[in-house]
Structures are given as C-alpha cells and as structure tokens.
Amino acid sequence: MTGALLLFVFVFTMHSETQNSDFTLVIKLPIEFKASENISHVGYALHGLRMIGLLFWVIPFLAWIHAKGESGSAASAFPLRLLDIQPASVPGVVVQTIAFLLLIVAPLVSAVHFWQIVEEEGKVCQPDPTIACEGIWSRPVERARFWDHTYRLTDGTTNRGPSYEPFVEPILTLALLAVALGFVILLLREMYRAQKSLKSDLPLIKGECSVYRMLKQPAIVIGLIILITISALIVLCIAHGNIASESNKEAPKVLFWMEVSKQVLQMLSVALVGSIIAGFLKLLFDGIQTRRQVEAARDQFRKDVIAGFIDARYEATARREQFLNSPSGKLGVLYPKVMEDFVVIKEKLSRVWHDVETGKQSLSYAAGVQDNVVEMKKFFEDMLKEYRSIKDQPLPNSLDYFLKLRTFGDFLSEGDRFTSFIERYRRTLGLIRLDLLGNEQLGQRSKP
Secondary structure, eight states: OHHHHHHHHHHHHHHHHHTTOSOOOOBOSSSOBOOOTTOOHHHHHHHHHHHIIIIITHHHHHHHHHHHTOOSOHHHHSOOOOTTOOTTSHHHHHHHHHHHIIIIIHHHHHHHHHHHHHHHHOEEEOSSTTSOOBOTTOOOSOGGGTTOSOOEEEOSSOSOOOBOOTTHHHHHHHHHHHHHHHHHHHHHHHHHHHHHHHHHOTTOOOOOOHHHHHHTSHHHHHHHHHHHHHHHHHHHHHHHHHHHTOSOTTSHHHHHHHHHHHHHHHHHHHHHHHHHHHHHHHHHHHHHHHHHHHHHHHHHHHHHHHHHHHHHHHHHHHHHHHHHTSOGGGHHHHHHHHHHHHHHHHHHHHHHHHHHHHTGGGOTTHHHHHHHHHHHHHHHHHHHHHHHHHTTSOOOSOHHHHHTSHHHHHHHTTOHHHHHHHHHHHHHHHHHHHHHHOHHHHHHHHOO
C-alpha cells in the first residue's frame, strides 16, 4: 500500500504537469524527487507511462495474492486497512471503494491519458537538428546505427527531451499494461468470490492479514516507533561525526551528510507526529466503538426485559382463555393446573425484577419498572393465596363458582384488578421503550 500511494503521488504529479496545473505534489525521501523545469508535457506523459508500465502491475498482483486468502467480503479482499475500521462495515466499504478508485482505477485512466499524448503529439528526434523527427514507432537513423541510444522524445518544437527507444518501448509498455490489466481482472474476480462466499456462508469471519493483526498490538507498534527513533539517532550520530571531521564545510561530503540529516529529521518528525495523530485517532475510534458496544449491550438487555414482560402477560391471558373455553366438567381439575402455571409466571416476573436490579444503569426509570413488577407479582400472589385457602375443599365444575372468587374471578371476568395488571404491563413497556426509542423521539410521537 505504501508503494501504491507513492505511485499515485508520482502519477498525480505527471498528470498535473501534462495539464499545466498550478500546483503539484513533491515526493520527499532521503533522495528527493523533483521534476526538471525544462520537461515538456510530452516528457511528463512519457515518464508517467514508464512508471505505470514498469511498477503498476505489482500493485494489483500483490492485491490479488492477498484477496485469494480472504473470504469475508469484497471490501476485506482489498488489502488496504485504515485504523480499526472493519472493511465489511459501511465506513469500511466507503474507504475501500475510494482506495480502489485512487490506487487501481486512477493509474489506468492516467495511463490512457499519457498514451494519447505520447502517441498523438510525441516525436522521435536526435541531437542532430538536421535529422527530421518522426513518430514514436519510427527509427529516424541509418541501418548501421539501428541500436543508437541518442533518441529523444519531444513535442516536435525542439530536439531536446527524455531518452527514448522507438518501437521497442511502446510495445513493452503496452504489454506491461496488459499484464497489469489482467491482474486487475483477477483481483476483481477474487473480490467477487469473497463477496459471494459472504452471502452463501454468513458465519464466516472476516479475515485480516497477519501484518495488520500484528500492528493492532500496542506493544509492537511502540517497539517499531522506538526502533525507528533509535535508527534515526544512529544515522544522525554518523552524520555528525562525518561533518565534524571535515574542515571544509562546503565539501561534497559535508553537504551530503547535512542533506541526509535534514531528511532523517524530517522523516523522524513526520513519523512521531503521525504516530501521535494515529494514536489519538485510534483512542477516539476505540472510545466510539466502546460506547457503541455498551449501548448495544444495554439495548439488548432492555429487549430481554421487555421479552420477559411480554411472555408473562401473554402466558397469563392464554391460561385465562384456556380455562374459559374448557368444558364445565373439567374446570375443577383444570383450576389447580392453572395455579401451577401461575407459579412459573410469578417466578419469571421475579427474575425480571432481579435483572432490572442488576442492570439499573441500563434503564433510566429502573425504580418505576421495579414498582410495576412488584404490583404485577402481587396480582399472581393474591390468586395463589386464594387457591391455597380453598384447595383442600371439593372444587365444583361450575364456572359461576370460579367467577365469584375474589381474585381469580376478577381475572376471568377482566375486572378492575386484571385491568390494573394490564395497565401496569403497558406502563412498564412504555418506560423501557423510552430508553430504546429515546425520550425526545417518543415525546414527539406522543404529541397529538
């Protein structure tokens, strides 16, 4: 990816110069890359085409090798990784798409642009102005000088330009571009395979390259920073020794080591500042991820509490419908079974109460929820107390008998106590949904 970024900067610079852009990029390494001021736009196009032809094929080739070992998604098959963003996530897909367009598609588009300039405007000339310039496929020399190395590619206005090998160089360039395009097609096929495998096998875990996993470990990253710093200090010490040992401060040796020192200091500064910024961004991103995970866990807890209430409510009403729709001759036998089911429902509400007590920090209205749970439990406890007071007596199979019972009869006839039970249930769900949906959103929805 570093090579791909450097190639992108180089191609961007060449592309800008062919358009006479007002600004350009400069690659600063221990050896600085800086274009000459006397290069024509045909020369820039030639240099850009050469660089793409010679080196660009390596990028899709390595990306293809990486993609062959991936099966998470099309985005994870592309080797770029930015911080801890998961490639298959929405931000990850955006990042990978932008990277693919800049690092893969842009050089190919620039290659077409460069080729058009070289093929249409390029002229092959020699230092001897008496020899006429010809097209890029021609050799304007005598047969005895077939392998002359004095060819120059210009725009036709001068015979000075970058060296050029007619006929051979354009064929090699087109061949290498064809190879690069082939690797791009193979990369796209592997990305399609990875995406297809994701759809057909969802449990697959998105893979990460070993280098990326390694760089996620803080100790290794800190170790690399220390190693780079020590290496830079050693180079600076060597440079200082060579400069101090030379009396003539204008000597080429002194100038060379001074330039090396400046570049090392520049690279060290960039590395340290970049590490600080990257560390800050990682801490920020990790904080955001942690908050999202905590909120997701809280939402799941709230949903589990809601599920417990819903189960208790509908299990209770299901038993009521079952009792009311049973034949009269079986009511005396069915009544104890309903009470046994109510014991289970009451215990479910008890577990919900303890869950709320344990996870109070996840609910803004935990106290109100617990109060409602206590009242709902009390409704079932009263029916169980009533059952214990009459269980040893002969139970008639008359529905009227059960409707006259104070609590169970109220439950069957949907009386005041049962209505209060339902109201408590609805109120509890409303309190929990305030956290799930948000106070402001729920408030807007409740406005007439």
